[in-house]
Amino acid sequence: DAGVIQSPRHEVTEMGQEVTLRCKPISGHNSLFWYRQTMMRGLELLIYFNNNVPIDDSGMPEDRFSAKMPNASFSTLKIQPSEPRDSAVYFCASSSRQGMAGELFFGEGSRLTVL
Amino acid sequence: AQSVTQLGSHVSVSEGALVLLRCNYSSSVPPYLFWYVQYPNQGLQLLLKYTTGATLVKGINGFEAEFKKSETSFHLTKPSAHMSDAAEYFCAVSAQTGANNLFFGTGTRLTVIP
Numbered sequence A: 001d002a003g004v005i006q007s008p009r010h011e012v013t014e015m016g017q018e019v020t021l022r023c024k025p026i027s028g029h030n031s032l033f034w035y036r037q038t039m040m041r042g043l044e045l046l047i048y049f050n051n052n053v054p055i056d057d058s059g060m061p062e063d064r065f066s067a068k069m070p071n072a073s074f075s076t077l078k079i080q081p082s083e084p085r086d087s088a089v090y091f092c093a094s095s096s097r098q099g100m101a102g103e104l105f106f107g108e109g110s111r112l113t114v115l
Numbered sequence B: 001a002q003s004v005t006q007l008g009s010h011v012s013v014s015e016g017a018l019v020l021l022r023c024n025y026s027s028s029v030p031p032y033l034f035w036y037v038q039y040p041n042q043g044l045q046l047l048l049k050y051t052t053g054a055t056l057v058k059g060i061n062g063f064e065a066e067f068k069k070s071e072t073s074f075h076l077t078k079p080s081a082h083m084s085d086a087a088e089y090f091c092a093v094s095a096q097t098g099a100n101n102l103f104f105g106t107g108t109r110l111t112v113i114p
Helices: none
Strands: A005-007 A011-013 A019-024 A031-038 A042-052 A055-058 A063-072 A075-080 A088-095 A110-114 B002-007 B011-016 B019-027 B029-037 B046-048 B056-057 B064-068 B073-078 B087-093 B107-114
Touching: A005 A088, A019 A088, A019 A110, A019 B107, A031 A075, A031 B011, A042 A063, A042 A075, A055 A063, A063 B046, A088 B046, B002 B087, B019 B029, B019 B087, B019 B107, B029 B073, B046 B056, B046 B064, B046 B073, B073 B087
Parallel strands: A011 A110, B011 B107
Antiparallel strands: A005 A019, A019 A075, A031 A042, A031 A088, A042 A055, A063 A075, A088 A110, B002 B019, B019 B073, B029 B046, B029 B087, B056 B064, B064 B073, B087 B107
16 A cells, blocks of 8 residues: 655745645545654644644644645645745654544655755 | 653664663653654654553564653663664654644654664
8 A cells, every 4th residue: 555645755945935745645544644844843743634624733833834635635735935944854644543642654755945 | 731852862872782762751641652763764654652551562673662650751672773773763642532643752863883
């Protein structure tokens, strides 16, 4: 079975541009998570969805960040406008156990560089 | 609220030596505890987890961890380090009830010296 698929793997953009990161969770998983990883702050949970519904977006740093999950097999994380401090690796993860802790399956990440 | 603290951002061991990575947690409710490993340019993979029951849990690649409630600890160990164990290790906690999101520690980078 395919794992969590993220695209693009690498993105280099200029400040002010819109960035869209994409994620396809594992089929059958009903929870999806977006994390950001930086050297300074480590792994931060940005937002997570259960059954396509956003449950907790308190980790989204600013209004410039938005996430959607239009269906069970696709999610996007958008940054508009992007800033250099948004440079990080963004991970998507999915899980099959709602309401209790289950194993998270991570994608390989999208490395974003904002110049 | 849940949180974890990993003591030591970098740990170096000789090949064949004991690996000990420390994790202490804070949780207002009974926790689930996890160790994940991240190899370069990859996502995180689950090593092992504690949910309920036996406090000594065994994971992949010879790793194990013991849940000690009295010490609020969940340290990761491996009797004999292998070169392939070089990676970054993350401890994580979530609540046994309610939300299923994980809270990660800041990670410990393990270096194995030949």
